[in-house]
Amino acid sequence: MTRTTRTAATRTPPVRTSPVRWLRRNAVVVAGTLALCYLMLPNVVVLVFSFNQPKGRFNYTWNHFSTDAWQHPCGVADMCGSLGLSLRIAVYSTIGATLLGTLTAFALARYRFRGRGATNMLIFLPMAMPEVVMGASLGTLFLNMRIRFGFWTILIAHVMFCLSFVVVAVKARLASMDPRLEEAAQDLYATPLQTFWRITLPLAAPGIAAGALLSFALSFDDYIITSFNAGSAVTFPMFVWGSAQRGTPVQVNVIGTAMFVLAVLLVVAGQFAGGRRRSARRTV
Amino acid sequence: MTAPRTDPPAAAPDDAAPGTGPDAAGAAPDAVRLTGLGKSYGSFTAVHPLDLAVPAGSFFALLGASGCGKTTTLRMIAGLEEPSTGTVALGGRDVTALPPYKRPVNTVFQHYALFPHLDVHENVAFGLRRRGVKGVKEQVAEMLELVQLGGLARRKPHQLSGGQQQRVAVARALINKPEVLLLDEPLGALDLKLRRQMQLELKRIQTEVGITFIHVTHDQEEAMTMADTVAVMNAGRVEQLGAPADLYENPGSTFVANFLGTSNLIEAEVTGTSGTDLTLVSAGQRLTLPAARCRTAVGPGGRVLAGVRPEKITLVHGDDAAAIPEGRNRVPGRITGSGFTGVATGYVVDSPVCPELEVVVPNVERDSRLVPGAPVVLHWNPAHTFGLDAAQDIDAGLDAGLDAGLEAEPAA
Amino acid sequence: MNPARRRLTPYLLLLAGVAWLLVFFVAPMVYQASTSVQTGSLDKGFRVTWHFATYWDALREYWPHFVRSLLYAGIATAACLAIGYPLAYMIAFRAGRWRNVVMVLVVAPFFTSFLIRTLAWETILADQGPVVRFLDAVHVLDVTSWLHVTQGHRVLATPLAVVCGLTYNFLPFMILPLYTSLERVDARLHEAAGDLYATALTTFRTVTFPLSLPGVVAGTLLTFIPASGDYINAELLGSTNQKMIGNVIQAQFLRVLDYPTAAALSFILMAAILAIVTVYIRRSGTEELV
Numbered sequence: 010m011t012r013t014t015r016t017a018a019t020r021t022p023p024v025r026t027s028p029v030r031w032l033r034r035n036a037v038v039v040a041g042t043l044a045l046c047y048l049m050l051p052n053v054v055v056l057v058f059s060f061n062q063p064k065g066r067f068n069y070t071w072n073h074f075s076t077d078a079w080q081h082p083c084g085v086a087d088m089c090g091s092l093g094l095s096l097r098i099a100v101y102s103t104i105g106a107t108l109l110g111t112l113t114a115f116a117l118a119r120y121r122f123r124g125r126g127a128t129n130m131l132i133f134l135p136m137a138m139p140e141v142v143m144g145a146s147l148g149t150l151f152l153n154m155r156i157r158f159g160f161w162t163i164l165i166a167h168v169m170f171c172l173s174f175v176v177v178a179v180k181a182r183l184a185s186m187d188p189r190l191e192e193a194a195q196d197l198y199a200t201p202l203q204t205f206w207r208i209t210l211p212l213a214a215p216g217i218a219a220g221a222l223l224s225f226a227l228s229f230d231d232y233i234i235t236s237f238n239a240g241s242a243v244t245f246p247m248f249v250w251g252s253a254q255r256g257t258p259v260q261v262n263v264i265g266t267a268m269f270v271l272a273v274l275l276v277v278a279g280q281f282a283g284g285r286r287r288s289a290r291r292t293v
Numbered sequence: 294m295t296a297p298r299t300d301p302p303a304a305a306p307d308d309a310a311p312g313t314g315p316d317a318a319g320a321a322p323d324a325v326r327l328t329g330l331g332k333s334y335g336s337f338t339a340v341h342p343l344d345l346a347v348p349a350g351s352f353f354a355l356l357g358a359s360g361c362g363k364t365t366t367l368r369m370i371a372g373l374e375e376p377s378t379g380t381v382a383l384g385g386r387d388v389t390a391l392p393p394y395k396r397p398v399n400t401v402f403q404h405y406a407l408f409p410h411l412d413v414h415e416n417v418a419f420g421l422r423r424r425g426v427k428g429v430k431e432q433v434a435e436m437l438e439l440v441q442l443g444g445l446a447r448r449k450p451h452q453l454s455g456g457q458q459q460r461v462a463v464a465r466a467l468i469n470k471p472e473v474l475l476l477d478e479p480l481g482a483l484d485l486k487l488r489r490q491m492q493l494e495l496k497r498i499q500t501e502v503g504i505t506f507i508h509v510t511h512d513q514e515e516a517m518t519m520a521d522t523v524a525v526m527n528a529g530r531v532e533q534l535g536a537p538a539d540l541y542e543n544p545g546s547t548f549v550a551n552f553l554g555t556s557n558l559i560e561a562e563v564t565g566t567s568g569t570d571l572t573l574v575s576a577g578q579r580l581t582l583p584a585a586r587c588r589t590a591v592g593p594g595g596r597v598l599a600g601v602r603p604e605k606i607t608l609v610h611g612d613d614a615a616a617i618p619e620g621r622n623r624v625p626g627r628i629t630g631s632g633f634t635g636v637a638t639g640y641v642v643d644s645p646v647c648p649e650l651e652v653v654v655p656n657v658e659r660d661s662r663l664v665p666g667a668p669v670v671l672h673w674n675p676a677h678t679f680g681l682d683a684a685q686d687i688d689a690g691l692d693a694g695l696d697a698g699l700e701a702e703p704a705a
Numbered sequence: 706m707n708p709a710r711r712r713l714t715p716y717l718l719l720l721a722g723v724a725w726l727l728v729f730f731v732a733p734m735v736y737q738a739s740t741s742v743q744t745g746s747l748d749k750g751f752r753v754t755w756h757f758a759t760y761w762d763a764l765r766e767y768w769p770h771f772v773r774s775l776l777y778a779g780i781a782t783a784a785c786l787a788i789g790y791p792l793a794y795m796i797a798f799r800a801g802r803w804r805n806v807v808m809v810l811v812v813a814p815f816f817t818s819f820l821i822r823t824l825a826w827e828t829i830l831a832d833q834g835p836v837v838r839f840l841d842a843v844h845v846l847d848v849t850s851w852l853h854v855t856q857g858h859r860v861l862a863t864p865l866a867v868v869c870g871l872t873y874n875f876l877p878f879m880i881l882p883l884y885t886s887l888e889r890v891d892a893r894l895h896e897a898a899g900d901l902y903a904t905a906l907t908t909f910r911t912v913t914f915p916l917s918l919p920g921v922v923a924g925t926l927l928t929f930i931p932a933s934g935d936y937i938n939a940e941l942l943g944s945t946n947q948k949m950i951g952n953v954i955q956a957q958f959l960r961v962l963d964y965p966t967a968a969a970l971s972f973i974l975m976a977a978i979l980a981i982v983t984v985y986i987r988r989s990g991t992e993e994l995v
Contacts, residue, residue: 041795044788045810048876051825052814058828069828113722120715128719131726137926139934139978141951142971145958146733149740149968169729172722189406192373195393196400197420197469207419211410226815232937233951237958249820253941257824265821272816276809 052269059262066256078259082267085258088248092264095245098160099229102167106228107221109168110175111213117176118183135173143170144237151238158240166238167228174227175220182216222275322385324349324473324505325370329379332365339365341529342378347473347507347522349384352499354508354520358552362529363509364403367475370507372396384472394423399466400475404482405458407450413437413461414446420469436468439498456487463495467502474499476508480515492518513553517541525549527690541602545588547681550600552690557606559599559624559646560683563591570675573599576645580622580678587680596683603653605677608640610660611668623672626650628665642669741968751964763969767953774949775977777864778933781871785879785928786921788872793883793920794913798892811880819874823941826870830860830942862944870938875931879924886920887913922989930978950974 032039058068062075083089117128135143147169151162190212194204232246239247249261323346331342340362347353355363368374370381372393380389388396399420407416414433421429437443440460450458459479466474479495480488496519499506510516516523517537524534525548533545544550547558561575571587573580582599591597601622609617617623626644635656640663642650652671654663663669741759745751764771796807814822829836837860840846849855855863890913898908914921936951950970957967 037791037794038799040791041799044792044876045807047788047873048792048814049810050829051822051873052817054825054828055817055821058825069831070833109722109725112718116715116718120718122712122715125715128723131723131731135726135730137930137978137982139930139951139974141934141936141954142737142975143730143733145954145967145971146737147729148958149964150729150733150736152964153736165729169725172725176722187404187406189402189404190408192393193400193402193406193408194419196371196373196398196402197465198394198423199419200394200423203423208408212408230815230818232820233935233955236955246818246820249818249824253820253824261821261824265817269813269817273809273813275816276812277805 052266055262055265055269059259059266061259061262063259068257068259068262078263082260082263085260087243088245088258088260088264091243091245091248094160094242095229098163098167098244099225101164102171102228103221103224105164105168106171106175106224107217110172110220110224111179111217113172114176114179114183114216118180132173132176135170136177140170140231140233144234147234148237158238159242162238162240163235163242163244166234167231170231170234171224171227174223175217178220178223179213179216182213182219186212226272322349322382323347324351324384325353325507326382326385327366327370327379328382330366330369330376330381331378332362332369332374333377338529340369343531345524345531345534347505349505350503351521352496352506352508352519354510354516354523355526356510356513356516356523356552357526358511361526363526364477366526367400367477367507367509370473371398371400371475373400397472398475399469399471400477401459401462401466401479403478405450405462405479407458407461407465409450412447412449413442413453416450416461417465417468419465424469432468436464439467439501440464455483456491459483459491463498467498467504470502471504473505473507476506478510479508480510480512488515495519517553525552527552543586543679544600544681546689547598547685547687548690550679550681550690551688555603555651556600557603557647557650558681558687559601560687561597561599561646563593563595563597565593571597571680573597575599578624578646580624581675582678582680583676586676586678589680589682598681598683598685598687600679600681601673601677603639603651604637604655606650606652606671606673608642608652608654608663609670609672610662611670612662614670617670617672620675621672622675622678623670624650625668625670628663628667628669630665631663638663640669642671644671737968737971740964741972743965747962756965759965759969760973763966764973767950767970770948770950770953771973771977773947774933774951774974775981777868777871777939777947777949778929778935780868781875781932782879782925782929784868784872785876786925789876789879789883789924790921793880793887796880796884797887797890798895808884811877811884815877820937820941823870823874823937826866826873826942827861830866830869832859832861836860861942862947864943864947866942867938867947867949870942871932871935874935874938875928878927878931882923882927883917883920886917886923890916918989922986925985926982930982933978934974 058071059078060074060076061068062072062077064070064072078084113128113132116122117125117132144166147162147166151158156162186209190208191204194208195201199207230246232244232250235244236247236250243251245264249257252258252261325345325347327343327345329342329344330340331338332340343366355366357363365374369376370383372388372391372395376389380387382388383397408419411419414437417433417436418429421432426432433446434443437446440463442457442460442464445453445457450461453461459482462479476495480491483491492515495506495508508516508520517540520537522534523537523540525532525540527548533540533549535543540549541553544553544556547556550556550558559575559580561573561580564572564574564579566572566584567581569584571582571584571591573582580599582597587597589597611625614623614625624644624646626642628640629643629649630641632639633656637653637655638659640652640654642652644650650671739753740751742753742755742757743751744754744756744759792807792811796804796811800807828834831837837846837858840860841858846855846858846860849865850857854865854868860866860869894912894916895908898912899905903911933949934951936949936955939947939949939952954967954970954974957963957970
């Protein structure tokens with residue numbers, strides 16, 4: 010009580026903010042926060058329902074709390090097998106796409122050559138193509154080449170559609186790099202190879218990491234293109250898709266939540282590293 | 294001989310062969326010798342073939358507006374740019390074909406180009422490590438002391454102020470004990486006060502280590518403060534080369550006269566000679582110009598530009614005109630503007646000979662009658678007059694000095 | 706480095722990546738083009754007969770799916786822009802020290818399988834769920850069913866559910882480019898505009914929005930293109946009446962095994978998207994996207 014009177018006494022006449030004025034000034038923040046809630050809602054639902062013990066086969070309505078699924082994440086037949094396949098494919102296609110994409114990005118960012126425009130177009134097209142078209146086309150080709158569908162066909166497809174995203178990420182990073190840094194290295198007796206190894210690569214690393222991370226997420230998450238090129242192999246998204254018809258096991262929610270948490274931790278770590286680097290680039 | 298309009302004005306000073314300098318026959322070879330060095334990009338010539346010799350141990354400045362070819366010249370010396378013609382020799386050895394990492398020169402880059410992922414210590418150690426030199430740690434510590442950065446070895450470049458970054462860049466280059474240190478607008482990113490301070494510090498370091506410095510800048514004051522020799526570049530050519538005081542007192546072209554400080558250029562006609570002087574007339578006013586200070590050979594009837602620096606002129610109120618001693622160049626006029634700068638007051642005077650004569654009067658005893666509108670008489674010692682070829686553009690170098698060469702840019 | 710080697714370097718760097726795309730992206734497209742004009746059956750095999758009628762037949766039979774796809778994708782893109790812009794703006798200018806946290810929350814859903822998240826919408830929009838019961842109680846569903854975007858007392862298996870799912874799924878693709886271009890806008894420009902008598906709204910209309918236009922264009926493309934080819938949302942959240950062209954292509958390819966029709970449909974979709982995108986980029990005047 011005394012506190013309020015004192016502050017009222019010392020302060021000059023308080024600025025009265027009507028709720029309407031407050032809302033007008035913060036409308037963007039309110040709308041943005043609502044949008045964020047919309048974005049987060051499904052993840053919250055997935056999290057909550059990972060602790061559900063559904064009545065029937067369908068995990069759509071809340072029954073009662075249980076940690077069964079968290080204790081036995083592999084308690085469902087085939088699920089962890091498909092998860093393993095997805096992870097393996099994601100790792101390999103990330104390596105492949107990052108390698109090829111980085112080389113391509115270097116060529117595009119550092120050299121002027123005939124066919125540069127056409128190459129840029131070729132890189133852009135897969136990103137501007139509906140997945141269903143890409144998946145069906147590649148599937149048709151494999152089918153007619155009598156190539157057996159499975160691990161390898163999925164891997165080829167994933168490298169193909171991840172490649173462009175890596176190129177874009179690395180190219181952007183290289184473009185924002187000061188070319189004088191490489192000249193400075195050469196001026197300080199570094200041979201072209203040493204310059205690349207000690208200056209260019211460390212500085213391009215955040216872009217390469219971003220591209221690799223994106224590749225991993227895209228590959229791990231892909232259903233559409235994979236479904237056209239998998240044959241009898243079952244990746245994790247394909248398992249989820251199949252189970253959606255029969256009733257999804259709670260364990261799917263467990264995996265989803267675990268991946269979300271892992272991703273948040275990863276992105277936080279990446280933000281930390283990237284944030285430090287970014288501020289470095291701004292001042293230099 | 295009246296100056297016929299045969300030569301384009303820019304080419305005229307070229308004939309004076311700015312390059313070759315003190316002839317190197319005999320004495321120690323020059324630190325840097327450029328022979329016919331030129332660079333063109335397609336049809337655009339960035340640097341016309343030029344000859345230049347920089348004596349060892351000197352502080353040499355390449356001065357010019359941006360786009361004049363000075364940075365390109367520097368980069369060709371460093372090996373970062375391949376010359377279209379000519380050769381680069383360092384200490385008597387032809388290095389034209391060598392890549393940058395095999396040349397005994399180091400560069401302080403514009404905006405420093407410090408490696409953002411390495412700390413100060415590693416930045417400075419970079420060159421030593423690439424050459425496999427022993428005792429890196431001690432040398433780096435010593436060098437950081439020289440540039441007064443002892444305590445900051447473990448900082449990253451972005452944690453340093455502009456002035457500190459600049460010192461790191463200098464240390465990183467100097468530690469390699471290059472035969473020549475190249476500085477590309479090294480002070481451009483600093484504020485005025487810091488720039489002044491770093492100018493003196495760079496000069497100190499240069500005297501201390503005795504390495505040849507080649508300094509590229511668009512700041513004429515900086516070039517004159519620091520360098521022993523200044524080469525003024527314009528449109529890919531060296532307009533004039535010499536010691537700062539010599540360039541200032543005896544500009545060879547309107548570009549140099551306007552770009553280096555301020556010059557009052559008066560169009561005049563030669564009427565005759567008296568002893569070692571030329572007599573001129575401009576708008577009815579008789580002026581005297583020492584024949585030795587006239588850059589162009591003209592006889593009676595020919596036209597010259599008579600130049601005089603603003604600080605050489607004395608300004609008196611029209612009422613006191615009678616007190617002006619004999620034998621001085623005098624011009625009447627009327628004050629149209631004035632500006633107080635602390636040490637001095639600058640006046641703009643409208644006179645029959647030139648609509649905008651600039652005069653700088655030291656603030657010793659201020660005459661309160663000298664206000665805009667007041668009738669005045671300007672007078673100066675004729676020996677301070679210099680003569681230039683009237684066939685040149687009288688305004689050359691004016692906007693280049695003010696604004697970093699926006700005019701030169703579209704060509705590049 | 707000698708000049709000849711230097712001229713070759715970019716090609717050597719490109720070799721693997723470009724070859725990969727040529728073999729596994731361009732070649733399949735060309736092959737798909739030839740498939741679309743083949744006739745035959747599974748047992749006897751397919752042969753190129755320049756049978757362009759496949760296109761005509763496909764279009765005649767499935768035009769409602771095309772219209773529906775482009776319509777749903779268009780509405781979802783507009784909704785993404787409406788929802789994503791305030792969020793991107795908030796992150797760029799108003800989030801302060803929360804900026805990184807919010808960015809993490811925007812990017813993180815990317816990493817949870819989007820099938821799982823779409824299935825979560827089934828839970829959220831379930832017939833007896835709190836959301837639907839609330840909407841029903843406040844008579845929103847009456848209005849929406851009068852507009853034919855929902856049916857009766859349910860949201861699932863209606864166009865609203867599909868568009869809602871599409872909007873949700875592609876929202877991050879809108880927010881990220883928007884944020885990237887908004888981040889580059891100097892906040893001092895807002896002050897300068899205010900200083901020059903612009904109200905907050907005028908400032909946005911005349912300064913901020915025009916400067917963010919590259920982000921708007923990139924974001925709408927990144928949303929519209931995948932949304933128009935999507936079939937997951939229609940499959941999981943819609944009924945047979947909300948099938949999009951992606952569902953048809955998938956079914957023709959994987960179940961009916963009518964490859965020429967699937968190929969023809971793919972090419973019609975591609976052509977439609979290309980036409981729309983070209984017109985759009987021309988009109989928005991930002992052709993330097995690539």
